[in-house]
Amino acid sequence: MSLVVIVGPPGSGKTTVGRALAEALGAPFRDADADIVAVAGKPIADIFVDDGEEHFRALEREAVRRAVAEHDGVLALGGGAVLADSTRKLLADTTVVHLRVDVAEAVRRNEIDKGRPLLAVNPRATLRRLLEERLPLYREVADFEIDTTGRDVAGLAEEIRAKLAVRTVVVNDAETPYPVLIGRGTVERLPEFLGKAARVAVLHTASTAALAERVGALLPDGVEATLMELPDAEDGKTVAVAEQCWDALGAEGFTRTDLVVGVGGGAVTDLAGFVAACWLRGVAVVHVPTSLLGAVDAAVGGKTGVNTAAGKNLVGAFHPPRAVLVDLDNFATLPGRDLAAGLAEVVKAGFIADPVILDLVEADPAAALDATGPVVAELVERAIAVKAEVVASDLKEGGLRAVLNYGHTFAHAVEKLEHYRWRHGDAVAVGMVYAAHLNAITGRVDLVDRTKDVLESLGLPTTYEAGRWDDLLQVMKIDKKNVGATQRFVLLDALAAPLVVDDVTAEQQREAYERLTA
Numbered sequence: 001m002s003l004v005v006i007v008g009p010p011g012s013g014k015t016t017v018g019r020a021l022a023e024a025l026g027a028p029f030r031d032a033d034a035d036i037v038a039v040a041g042k043p044i045a046d047i048f049v050d051d052g053e054e055h056f057r058a059l060e061r062e063a064v065r066r067a068v069a070e071h072d073g074v075l076a077l078g079g080g081a082v083l084a085d086s087t088r089k090l091l092a093d094t095t096v097v098h099l100r101v102d103v104a105e106a107v108r109r110n111e112i113d114k115g116r117p118l119l120a121v122n123p124r125a126t127l128r129r130l131l132e133e134r135l136p137l138y139r140e141v142a143d144f145e146i147d148t149t150g151r152d153v154a155g156l157a158e159e160i161r162a163k164l165a166v167r168t169v170v171v172n173d174a175e176t177p178y179p180v181l182i183g184r185g186t187v188e189r190l191p192e193f194l195g196k197a198a199r200v201a202v203l204h205t206a207s208t209a210a211l212a213e214r215v216g217a218l219l220p221d222g223v224e225a226t227l228m229e230l231p232d233a234e235d236g237k238t239v240a241v242a243e244q245c246w247d248a249l250g251a252e253g254f255t256r257t258d259l260v261v262g263v264g265g266g267a268v269t270d271l272a273g274f275v276a277a278c279w280l281r282g283v284a285v286v287h288v289p290t291s292l293l294g295a296v297d298a299a300v301g302g303k304t305g306v307n308t309a310a311g312k313n314l315v316g317a318f319h320p321p322r323a324v325l326v327d328l329d330n331f332a333t334l335p336g337r338d339l340a341a342g343l344a345e346v347v348k349a350g351f352i353a354d355p356v357i358l359d360l361v362e363a364d365p366a367a368a369l370d371a372t373g374p375v376v377a378e379l380v381e382r383a384i385a386v387k388a389e390v391v392a393s394d395l396k397e398g399g400l401r402a403v404l405n406y407g408h409t410f411a412h413a414v415e416k417l418e419h420y421r422w423r424h425g426d427a428v429a430v431g432m433v434y435a436a437h438l439n440a441i442t443g444r445v446d447l448v449d450r451t452k453d454v455l456e457s458l459g460l461p462t463t464y465e466a467g468r469w470d471d472l473l474q475v476m477k478i479d480k481k482n483v484g485a486t487q488r489f490v491l492l493d494a495l496a497a498p499l500v501v502d503d504v505t506a507e508q509q510r511e512a513y514e515r516l517t518a
């Protein structure tokens, strides 16, 4: 447990909700006002009367400073604590929850609790003024806010507990850093990322239509949602579909400050990102990935694009999102085969950077296939951390980023030859076995058995049909990593030590294929 601070105006329920939250978290509760009373040896109302507000504020600053330094649990602050610059600075590195309440309910709650000196005279007008004056200060320190008006304490504590379980990975790429929120209920955080949007285009497929509706309903008054349903999977990743979206944006009068939201698997977020990258030469996009693969890979990193007759993802743009909202609850409806396909990219992250991922899957493959279980949650966090770190240092694939393409040279060729009817993750699984054979054949680390075993334990394919080499080679020759006529492959010098090589001979490539088909 670490410190969670509750702020808000008088009557917002800081103490009551804070106590309930502490209980829900199994953590201790502390109230800064109670600390002040203990130090002063008299009630707050008496401190105001005997010593004045300034003296009270000095006691309050010291009480908050001490509590923040000492406490590990939930800490409720008095309504005016945020008035002090020093307190707001102190809270900058702490998780802060702002409890909001409307004036009428605040008045009603404060009538019940009579011990508030600032509300002794004309409480309605005073509360209205306090609420207005202090709102920007609460917002300055808060990580998120919750409206408590008309809500019951247990429901509020549960909502805060769920929100606190959200982990944020910041992708510090060369453009604007953006957060990837990982947890349950993260989609509800969309309103934080609207910027100045007056219109939001929500791109989705039939499988995510209900969620897209929910996203539309989250928008505040004055912000209009347009839902656009795309053909499913790779059928939606075409220039023709992108053009239909652009036509619709034109018809809606979509401006540079409006927002595109991709709600779906990797195919949707790739297309949504591409649509956003090109419209007016770039509008903001927020991704709500609903497949495992989308969450751990496609939605993070800013690669967007479509498939064309020439090949997979050959047309596209680097266009990082404004935010990525990974809601682990969305995986509940994901078909098992698509979950497994997503695990292929997770396993890739294990081989290139984080072997703990492999240990976790190998220890309990069934747990890794439990869409809403804790192992999937950890795998998602780990795989996103790998991707975030790589793309932060090399957004446009000038060097290091190519390691994320481990297994993809062969995978993309398979996808094209199979007319995009293979799941991307299945193709990546086979592609990683191909890469593992190349590793062994070129005298590097031999991870063939480990690769096949871990993938097969997840029900993923590890072989490809014989007799297709010439076709495969032809497609692999237009891989994006190639330089001129030189083919380049991502291989592993050792586990978690990827490198890009350009000296794999034609014989070695064919030999790896022959071993794959055996």
Ligand SMILES: NC(=O)c1ccc[n+]([C@@H]2O[C@H](COP(=O)([O-])OP(=O)(O)OC[C@H]3O[C@@H](n4cnc5c(N)ncnc54)[C@H](O)[C@@H]3O)[C@@H](O)[C@H]2O)c1
Pocket: 205, 207, 208, 232, 233, 234, 237, 264, 265, 266, 267, 268, 270, 290, 291, 292, 293, 294, 297, 298, 299, 300, 301, 302, 303, 304, 313, 330, 331, 332, 333, 334, 335, 338, 341, 342, 423, 424, 425
């Ligand atoms: N941009 C990148 O960096 C990047 C990285 C990896 C993959 N990709 C791309 O991502 C795509 C693959 O992503 P994918 O595996 O998510 O495929 P997908 O988008 O085709 O989704 C797989 C299937 O799952 C369904 N689905 C998605 N979420 C669902 C949910 N919550 N409930 C029920 N059904 C759901 C979809 O409708 C689809 O039928 C490929 O096009 C690949 O090239 C891009």
Ligand SMILES: O=C(O)C(=O)C[C@@H](O)[C@H](O)[C@H](O)COP(=O)(O)O
Pocket: 297, 301, 303, 312, 313, 314, 345, 397, 401, 402, 404, 405, 408, 480
């Ligand atoms: O983000 C990257 O970079 C990757 O290579 C991630 C891959 O897993 C992903 O499939 C990506 O779409 C492939 O990129 P591409 O440039 O080879 O199309």
